Amino acid sequence: MTQDAPRAHWQRIYQENPGMYGEEPSAPARYAAGVFAAAGARDVLELGAGHGRDALYFAGRGFAVRAADFSTVALGQLAARAEAAGLAGRVTTAVVDVREPLPFASGSADAVFAHMLMCMDLSTRHIEELAGEVRRVLRPGGTFVYTVRHTGDPHYGTGVARGDDIHEHGGFAVHFFPRELVDRLAEGWELREVHAFEEGELPRRLWRVTMSVPAASAG
Template sequence: MTGDEQDLAAAQRAHWQNTYVAHPGMYGEEPSAPGVHAAAAFRAAGARDVLELGSGHGRDALYFAREGFTVQATDFSATGLEQLRRAALAEGTAGRVTTTVCDVRDALRMPDASVDAVFAHMLLCMALSTGEIRALVGEVRRVLRPGGTFVYTVRHTGDAHYGTGTAHGDDIYEHGGFAVHFFPRALVDSLAEGWNLDEVHAFEEGELPRRLWRVTQTLPPSPGSERRV
């Protein structure tokens, strides 16, 4: 990581931490539309345990728990995860949710082939370099069991904010303190090499509106293996 990348990463960690302090539960209690889709996809694949990357204050992690999954929720904001834990206790799902503070620029602190499914809503399009994104997807591949499902969403280069605001290079642009790595379609396709790319679904969310892709991809099963049912 270069000095400029380190500075940007540190600034984004501080910005998100301060944002969760100032706006507890900022995304509300209802799950995101991609989270609802992911739960259905995970259930159809026979998944039981889910790793969520960039869970924030936990609206989707809590939804997965209510749907019966065991959830490992990660974020680099300790404040967001504390809000998640309090909400899980309040609604009675704390027994199905664990939280870990982590920066996805580092290796995931999980064993190989240890989860059935991974979910990341707009985590991959944070202030991560293309190299860091590729390394992260490699880590997702490592921790997924054969046949496992990965659902992620990213803002793409068709978004109105692409190419505007403060440019940080590598298709990263900053607006209002939030830095976003906008994805070209070629990056989505390259991240799916060695996977089964099941779907790239275009959708809009929030104000502006933000334009995103919801990507669903699965690991091929090991020869002769069968998924748990």
């Protein structure tokens, strides 16, 4: 698969299904907003923001939001919805391919959120590099909340096996996380919670992971 194939896939999906995830925020976004607020966060970077159901929820909760996705179609839908909701002043968009270094300054975010982005069609190497980039972008004490489908999911081990715990169904590939990968990504962080939950009709089985960058030592 070429580097541009996943981008073309999602461009087509959002073009054919505008607002495909609806307007209601995801349950993980509702949880994350509470965690971020309790930590005193003022801004949120969302990776894989799509058409914006969660980004607009964060903005409505008073956060300044940077919404990143590699689909320009999705980001166009997001920007239009932000304008219609009177939230354009709180939301900026950025075209980002998470297989490359994040185009944001080090220590520039209070919080990062990624719902099912980490378990997309990404190699383990890309996932590890992305976790490192999230840590770089976060300020000391900053919080990262992400969700991933895991190896206990009913789809794991079925469909077309692509290696590296990636399985494809109907042209949609998922990297199913073993617990050891979650723990490895958390090395050097404060791992605060790994919460198991279900979503959708299958149902999909996921982990919601909450971890923070240790605050800088005094002195």
